Amino acid sequence: MEIFTSRPDPSSTAEKNGIQTRRRKLVVAMTGATGSILGIKMLIALRRLNVETHLIISKWAEATVKYETDYTISNIRALADHVYNIHDMAAPISSGSFRIDGMIVVPCSVKTMASINSGICDDLISRAADVMLKERRRLVLAVRETPLSNIHLQNMLSVSQAGAIIFPPVPAFYIKPSSVDDLVDHSVGRMLDLFDLDTAEFERWEGWKKQ
Template sequence: MDFFKSRQSDQSPSSESQPKSTQRRRMIVALTGATGSVLGIKTLITLRELNVETHLIISKWAEATIKYETDYTIANVRALADHVYNVHDMAAPISSGSFRVDGMIIVPCSVKTLAAINSGFCDDLISRAADVVLKERRRLVLALRETPLSLIHLQNMTSITQAGAIIFPPVPAFYIKPSSIDDLVDHSVGRMLDLFDLDSTGFERWEGWKK
């Protein structure tokens, strides 16, 4: 009996008395076929550095653009994410509002994807996941890559903004006096992640005129 009591006293406190571990932030990242695939890749790298759990979707044309514009293989890009889904997998966890995420970023975002989300035409996992994020009142950011913009594009942008999404064209910030394309990419990615209250600290912020 004494031995049993001593064993009990040696045990660690119950789980109820232990501090709960901090839940990792969880983000959906989607890459479409628009130009600027390096923006999506850099977003994945930065989220990994911030220890954010990522759920990745790459469209068929995004794969083609990645191969054309970068030296990354599709396997390399997929390896940057915690979870990867087929763009046609409508039964994926992220297709349901009961699967909790902190938000979704589509980077780069094509005008076709913009139109699909705005119309509620969920014919693939990217548009379905975005539709879920909107209906659950979570943050959706679209890094739209198109210029010039037609009236149709502008109307879709206005409508989807009214529905709660944020349009973020990755416009280069020349006030940082970039010395490379990487500087411009890092700045755009950092500003996009600011919208999710994620500080990448990997870009220069405006602090007034420098003497």
């Protein structure tokens, strides 16, 4: 289990080629689907990349974390810069006027995907995702479910047409993983590629290798 006790200095990467740049900001939402380690590793990767994180954890995500991992909820909250209650509809990330670069729902349950697709906005995860869509910002849904029903597939198509990216964390066997961590790191890295963020912590495909 990896725990960080100090935060990176925001000013350390705030200047590039002599030009002051704004620190990148992402919303990370964790739902109750299996695969909570994906959300945890996402927070760790973003912290290393000095990206400001705005975290929402659902009640069932907390239960899944306790069942699947050795992390405590306080450990996970400590990885984020800002943490919001899922019922806090007045949070900054619930407004389109708040400047943010995108959002990742990881893992994303089919229930959450359905809520986002329908535009219900009955909690902060679905509202923040709705903001991403209406403001034309990047929204990535790491949907964890199998097999998929017609309802799931229709929701995937519809929310994709609205601008979201569906990213099922499918294992990449070509990296010849030696552990589950290898597969998790690959999925996390590929998700962050979608935000032009490079973790440099997974193997990329470079063609067939000679045996």
